[in-house]
Amino acid sequence: MLRPKFVWVYLLWSAGIAVAQAPDIPEPGSIQAIAAATTDPHFISPLVSYIPQSTTVPSPQKFFGRIMGAPGQLVGTEKAYAYARALAAATARVRVFTIGHSEEGREILLLAIADEPGIRDLDRLKAATAELADPRRTDQPTADKLISTSRPIYYFNAALHSDETGSTEAVLELAYRLAVSEQPMIQHIRQHLVVLINPISNPDGRDKMVDWFYRYLKGKTDRSSLPRQSPPYWSKYAFVDINRDTHQQTHETTKAVHRMFHEWHPTVVHDLHEGSPLMMTWNGTGPYNPNIDPITYTEFLQLSFREVEAMTAMGMPGVSTWNFGEA
Ligand SMILES: [Zn+2]
Structure with missing residues (x-):
């Protein structure tokens, strides 16, 4: 009792x-x-x-036969993209785009999610953010008008570091939830934003990691004799430093995300990583790029503190922010 x-x-x-x-x-x-x-x-x-029920859009359970994040399971590129396309085929709230191809020829896929008018008007919304992003050709009255008729664009970047495996599964579930849930917060997001999801930003690395997991790690618990927990490379000849490639843009992964950025001008770029088993929202403490407006850095802090507060209010222990990070 x-x-x-x-x-x-x-x-x-x-x-x-x-x-x-x-x-x-x-x-x-x-x-x-x-x-x-x-x-x-x-x-x-x-x-x-919980997962919201839908009679028309396939849930992860219906498509994969399991919940996302189920222990001992990892979805690879082929099935993840098939699910993204199944969502787009089932609802006018989801559209998929190919934004590049990896060194080994895998697609790099982007989902756009909004309500039906948002998806119908994607080209207009994209053009509006492009104008807002360029003060050389957009004066204040024009900007005010554009803001009143356009939407912020929120971009999720998953699985850049391929041994940090959770984000792909999480964003596929998020895509479904954003498409079908009628919960008020989700409705609000769908009606007022465009959400972009790149579920596998580094597909060569993802498939190497998934293969490695099933071949060497799944079901094994003897940590003293296990091979390393990820393959020797996290992409085609890239390792953890693939996220520093944003400076050089030598990898197809990086080039695709840069093209996306200059096409969509997302208001928020949210790059998902994993570390030790701690819950941290990472705003970084510099060094900061002096060419970026200080208001942007203030907003980093605002976003992080909001996440810490919301998750702590849910009773989750140990949620934190801060730490070194260049931006
Ligand atoms: Zn990482």
């Missing part, structure tokens, strides 16, 4: 989940599967504690 204190905590927790879900109907079994795959209930956000 549960002790009263735990009953109270459980009731508050489940009430919070119900509020976060409404009016979505959870896909049967999704709450249990997510809870079972999460190491501690503290780390379950009510926003992602």
Whole structure:
């Protein structure tokens, strides 16, 4: 029998989940599967504690036969892209674009997600952000008008460092959630933003990592005799420093993201990484590029503090920000 204190905590927790879900109907079994795959209930956000049910758009469970992030499973490029295309085929809220090809010939795919008018007007919205991005040809009255009729564009970059494997799975689930959920916060995002998702920014590295995982690591627990936890290269002849290539742009991965940036002018670029098992939102403490407006750095801090506050308010322990990082 549960002790009263735990009953109270459980009731508050489940009430919070119900509020976060409404009016979505959870896909049967999704709450249990997510809870079972999460190491501690503290780390379950009510926003992602369930998968919204859809009768028209394939959920990850229907497409892959499992939840995203299921223990002992990693999705490779071919299946991930097939899922992105299945979403685009099933709903007018998702469109996919090819933004490049890797050194080994793999596609680099981008999903755009918004409500139906947002997807229909993508070209106009793109043109508006391009004008806003260039004060040499856009005066203040024109900018004000553009802002009132356009949308911020939010870009997620996943799986640049291929041994940091979680982000691809997370953003595929996010794409589905953004496309089908009728929860008020998600509706608001869909109606007011364009969300871009690059689920596998480094596809050569992803497939090397997935192959390595299934061949050498899956199901093995004897850490003293295991081979290294990732392949010798995290792409075609690139390792961790592939994210420093933004200066030189020698890799197709980097070139594709730069082309995306100059085509879409996203307001936020959110690059997803993993480190030690800590929850950190990394704003960086410099050195800062003096050519970028200080307001941009202030906004980095704002975003990070907002994330720390929101996750801490959900009861998650140890969420932090700060740390060295050049930008
Ligand atoms: Zn990383």
